[in-house]
Amino acid sequence: MLYNIFDAHAHYDDGWFDEDRHSLLAAMPDKGVCGIVNASVDLASARIAIGYAEQYPFMYACAGIHPENLEGLAEDYIAQLTELLKHPRAVALGEIGLDYHWDIPRDVQNRVFEEQLRLAQELDVPVVIHDREAHGDTMELLRKYRPKGLMHCFSGSVEMLKEVMKLGMYISLGGTVTFKNARVPVEVAAAVPIDRLLLETDAPYLSPVPYRGKRNDSSNIAFTAQRIAEIRGMDAQELVDITTQNAKRLYGIDP
Numbered sequence: 001m002l003y004n005i006f007d008a009h010a011h012y013d014d015g016w017f018d019e020d021r022h023s024l025l026a027a028m029p030d031k032g033v034c035g036i037v038n039a040s041v042d043l044a045s046a047r048i049a050i051g052y053a054e055q056y057p058f059m060y061a062c063a064g065i066h067p068e069n070l071e072g073l074a075e076d077y078i079a080q081l082t083e084l085l086k087h088p089r090a091v092a093l094g095e096i097g098l099d100y101h102w103d104i105p106r107d108v109q110n111r112v113f114e115e116q117l118r119l120a121q122e123l124d125v126p127v128v129i130h131d132r133e134a135h136g137d138t139m140e141l142l143r144k145y146r147p148k149g150l151m152h153c154f155s156g157s158v159e160m161l162k163e164v165m166k167l168g169m170y171i172s173l174g175g176t177v178t179f180k181n182a183r184v185p186v187e188v189a190a191a192v193p194i195d196r197l198l199l200e201t202d203a204p205y206l207s208p209v210p211y212r213g214k215r216n217d218s219s220n221i222a223f224t225a226q227r228i229a230e231i232r233g234m235d236a237q238e239l240v241d242i243t244t245q246n247a248k249r250l251y252g253i254d255p
Contacts, residue, residue, distance in 0.1 A: 002225060002237055003032035006244035007218035008172045009039050009095070009128060009152045009200035012059075013048045016204040016215050024217060025056055031219035034058055034244065037251060039095045039128055039152070041066035043077060046084050053089035060251060061087070062094040062128055064116060067109045068102060078119055085123055091251040093120045094128025095152055101133045110137060117145040126250055128152050129169075135160055142167055150250060153202050157184060158191045165196060170250050172198035175208030175216065178227045189228045198250070199224055199243045 012021060028036065038053065039062045040046035046063035053061040063084040065077060074080060084090055096116045098109050120127045127149035131138040135156055142164075151164055154171040164171060171192055177185040199221050201207075207216035208223040222236075225243075229236035248255055 001032055002222045002240050003034070004237075004241055004244050005033045005218065005221050005225070006035040006199070006240075006247040007033065007201050007203070007221055008037055008150065008198040008243075008247045008250075009174075010036055010203040010218060011041075011045075011205075012036070012038050012052060012203065013040075013045050014204050025052070025059070028056075028218055029058060032222065033218045035060070035247065035253070036218050037062060037091060037128075037247070040064055041095065042069040043074065043080050043084070046081070046090075050084065050087050050089055053087075059089075060091045060253065061089050062092045063090055064092075064094040064096040064128065065112055066095055066130060067097055067099040067104060067113065070104065070108055070112055073112070078115060081116070081119060082123065085125055091253065092126045092128050092149065093123070094126075094149075095130045096127060097130035097132075098134035098138050099130060099132040100137075106137075110141070114141055114145075117141060117147055120147050120149070121145055126150065126252075131155065139163055142169070148250070150198060152200060153206065154188060155185075156188070158187050161188055161191060165193065170196050170198055170246060172200040173224065173228065174200045174202050175206040175212070175220065175224055177231075178208040178223055179212065180209070186231055189231045194232075194239075194242055195246060197228075197243055198247050199228075199240070
């Protein structure tokens with residue numbers, strides 16, 4: 001069993017956890033999990049994430065507006081995010097970014113993304129970036145604002161990885177690296193500098209093999225860690241220990 005696991009990105013407010021959320025979370029320390037960052041997608045989920053972080057000492061919260069959650073966005077959302085990010089258990093602005101997979105007006109996505117990058121700069125907080133089929137525009141704004149932060153569930157190439165590393169950012173990898181035909185994630189897992197790598201679930205989504213297609217939770221990071229350790233030719237516990245240190249450094253959490 002692996003221990004000292006830090007899940008850099010999860011969504012425990014998702015409805016898939018409604019039946020057993022709190023018993024599942026309460027059991028996480030016994031499953032080797034020492035930390036979970038619960039990302040948000042809008043103002044309501046940010047408040048929920050902060051509530052979880054108040055209840056569980058190993059949980060932390062993000063506050064941010066996801067590109068799929070722009071409809072009906074409050075005019076004063078920046079002011080509300082500013083207040084939420086003052087909470088001592090709020091460790092990052094996220095998840096934010098661009099998603100060109102869905103038919104969401106790109107001009108609105110880019111405006112809200114840029115407004116949040118500007119806020120992160122003003123508050124000096126890390127960002128958690130969602131980038132789906134929008135690599136070029138995402139990188140353009142990241143180069144403009146040069147935030148500290150994390151590319152969550154990184155889906156880019158090794159060439160894009162090199163560009164992200166030039167910005168001093170981190171990447172996190174999840175269950176996709178265990179998938180049978182995962183050529184590019186495997187290449188990225190081999191290439192990423194070890195001091196810039198984090199592990200995540202994106203729970204309840206993207207469960208690693210052997211649980212692909214089923215509900216994901218933070219304890220499943222053990223399977224992702226084992227696969228990445230195999231790719232890199234290193235000990236899995238050592239990999240977990242290093243990625244946990246990296247997560248705490250990025251999120252400003254005391255060791």
